[in-house]
Each structure stands twice: as structure tokens, then as C-alpha cells.
Amino acid sequence: VKERLTALSSRYTLALRDYLVDGGEATLLEAYELGRTALGLKLGILEVAALHQEALVSALKLAAPPEGEKLAKRAAEFFVEAVAPHEMSRRGELEAKSVLSEIVRKLEEKVRTTQEELDERARIERLKDEFVSVVSHEFRTPLTSIQGSLGLLRCGVGGGELSPKARRLLDLAQRNVDRLVRLVNDILDLQRLASDGFVFDLAPATIGALLDQAMDANLAYAAQVGVALALGDVPRGARVRVDPDRFLQVMANLTSNAVKHSAPGEAVTIDAGCRDGFVRVNVSDRGPGIPAEFRHRIFQRFAQAEPSLDHGRRGSGLGLSIAKAIVERLEGRIGFEDREAGGTTFFFELPQWEGECPEPPSPGGRP
Numbered sequence: 001v002k003e004r005l006t007a008l009s010s011r012y013t014l015a016l017r018d019y020l021v022d023g024g025e026a027t028l029l030e031a032y033e034l035g036r037t038a039l040g041l042k043l044g045i046l047e048v049a050a051l052h053q054e055a056l057v058s059a060l061k062l063a064a065p066p067e068g069e070k071l072a073k074r075a076a077e078f079f080v081e082a083v084a085p086h087e088m089s090r091r092g093e094l095e096a097k098s099v100l101s102e103i104v105r106k107l108e109e110k111v112r113t114t115q116e117e118l119d120e121r122a123r124i125e126r127l128k129d130e131f132v133s134v135v136s137h138e139f140r141t142p143l144t145s146i147q148g149s150l151g152l153l154r155c156g157v158g159g160g161e162l163s164p165k166a167r168r169l170l171d172l173a174q175r176n177v178d179r180l181v182r183l184v185n186d187i188l189d190l191q192r193l194a195s196d197g198f199v200f201d202l203a204p205a206t207i208g209a210l211l212d213q214a215m216d217a218n219l220a221y222a223a224q225v226g227v228a229l230a231l232g233d234v235p236r237g238a239r240v241r242v243d244p245d246r247f248l249q250v251m252a253n254l255t256s257n258a259v260k261h262s263a264p265g266e267a268v269t270i271d272a273g274c275r276d277g278f279v280r281v282n283v284s285d286r287g288p289g290i291p292a293e294f295r296h297r298i299f300q301r302f303a304q305a306e307p308s309l310d311h312g313r314r315g316s317g318l319g320l321s322i323a324k325a326i327v328e329r330l331e332g333r334i335g336f337e338d339r340e341a342g343g344t345t346f347f348f349e350l351p352q353w354e355g356e357c358p359e360p361p362s363p364g365g366r367p
Ligand SMILES: Nc1ncnc2c1ncn2[C@@H]1O[C@H](COP(=O)(O)OP(=O)(O)O)[C@@H](O)[C@H]1O
Pocket: 253, 257, 258, 261, 285, 287, 288, 289, 290, 298, 303, 304, 305, 306, 314, 315, 316, 317, 318, 319, 320, 321, 344, 346
């Protein structure tokens, strides 16, 4: 460094002498270069000034420069050029700082507005949920009343004989009001599940007893559409800790889906097994299967594939999302797979509650 400083100092002296004597652009360029070298050696402006003073003294000894005003002017011009790199780098630094602080300011602004937007979106989402839940709630009572009245009318409580046409219209109205009631109940269930407002009444129960109840609850609908419902192998004594009503709700969803997608004369089978501390329940059909392009969103709300055989009982597309929410609240998981010879198996697994899995699984049906 010391050597380079000495070199710089003697180059400076020579260049300054040339400029004092002859002036000229080329020498000013050299002054600028010397300034850059000084900057590279980490000299400050004051040190360059000192260097300049020394060089000026030496230069005046070396040559006979012009006198007076011209001399002072040239010395000053040379100095200004020599410190130009310092000036520029300082200005660059200032500029960089102001650009940086502008970027930081904009970023902060962006973060703030994004947060505000997120808050606003969450608020709207909440409002929407509340709205849907209030509306559904308000619908339920009058709908139930309409449902009851229609039922009574169809039973002839209105007095007199019903014409075939009136009966057909009443049947149609009944089917539609049933559907609306199901939809409203589904929406309310989903709402409560999503908001954790659903209190589960948890108690250990054997899978045998639970699946017997599920069979009882769903046999009528299956029979009505000519689909057989069969209980296969079940480890009857294996226990799970569930809210029985919610368990039956999951079973009703999966079973009605399987029945809906079965042709008359086909069978839907329910069975169960134990694996790795979980009890797994399967609901299997021989239906058309789940279309490939629909599989990834089958558990989403309101998701329905192309209408298929639904035996006049159109659903809302909410059943599977409700089933998934319930199973997950019970710390289990739900899924489906294709069956080898065609059809689909929907299954869910729940943690086994104490005790071993009774092996081998005893055949289904009541003991
Ligand atoms: N066992 C099944 N076989 C074929 N498709 C099914 C089966 N279960 C469900 N699906 C498809 O998944 C969709 C969503 O089911 P779900 O959420 O229960 O709604 P919903 O029964 O009201 O239509 C159904 O509309 C149907 O397209």
C-alpha cells in the first residue's frame, strides 16, 4: 500500500505539472484516473487534498508554470477532477440509499395492504358463512312444516279422494321438499363442522354394534331402489371412540352413494377390518367407478360428477365433504379405491379404542 501511495503521489506530481504548464483535456483525464486510484486505496477527500498540496509544491519546483490567476485556476481544475470519483461514489451511495429506502417503504406499504386485504377477505368469508347459516336456519322450520303438510295431504288427510294428477303433483312436491330439507341440513352440518361448533358426544362402541345400526338405517332406501345391502366380515368386538350419530351420518353418506351408483339387482357390501391400530370400514359397490378427471375434487363441497343413476334422489354434493370433516374430527382418514372387477370401495379408518383386534374377524351379521 505504501509503495502504491508513493507511486500515486509521484504520478500525481508529474500530471499536475503537465497540466499547470500546458493545460489540456488528456491530463484532466489522467487526474480523474488518479482520483479513482486514490479511491481504490481508500483515501478520503481530505487525504487527496493533502496529496494535492504536496504535489503542487513539488510541481512548482519542477517547472516554470504560468503565474498568478491562471496557475491557481489550473491547480483547482486538476484537483476537482481528481476528487470527482469521490464525489460520484458518494452521490452513488446517497442515491442507492434513497432508492433502497424507497423500496423498503413500498414493501412495507405492500405488506400492510396485503394484510388489510386478507383481514377483509376473512371478514367477508365469515359474513358469508354467517349469512348462509342464518338463511339455512330460517329455512329449516318452514320447510319442515311444508314437508309435514305434504305428507299429510298425500295420506288423504285433506279429505276426499285425490285425483291421479293431484297425487303426482304432491309426490313431486314431496320429493323436492325432501331434497331441500336434506340440502339445508347438510349446509348447517358443514357450517358447524367447519366452525368447530359441533360438539361430539364421544363414547367407545364396538364396530359390530355400530355397523348393525348402519345396516338398519340404510336397508329401507336400498330395498326401495332394488339394491341389496350386505354385511360382510367384521371384527365385531373391535372398538372405536365415536359420536354414534356422527358415525351413522358417515355411513349413511357412503351407503347412499354406493346404492345410488348401483343398478337394481346389484349388491352393496359393508365390511370392516383392523390394521396398525386402526379399524377400517369399507363400503363397496359394483357401480361405474369415479371418473379420472373427477377424483381429485370428489371430497370438495358441492362437487358432483356427471349425473348418473341416482334413483330420483339427487344429492347436494356435500355428503362426502361432511363425511370427511367428521372422520377427520375423529382423527381418522377417508378415501376410496377402485375394485378389481369394477366398482368402487369407499373406506374410512378410525383409531382403535383399547384392546386387541379380535382375530380372525368373525363373519358379519348379528351374534
Ligand atoms: N360410490 C360411488 N360411485 C361413483 N361415484 C360416486 C360414488 N360416491 C360418490 N360419487 C361421486 O361423488 C359425488 C359427490 O358425492 P357426495 O358428496 O356424497 O354428493 P351427492 O351424493 O350429494 O352427489 C357424487 O355426486 C358422485 O358423482
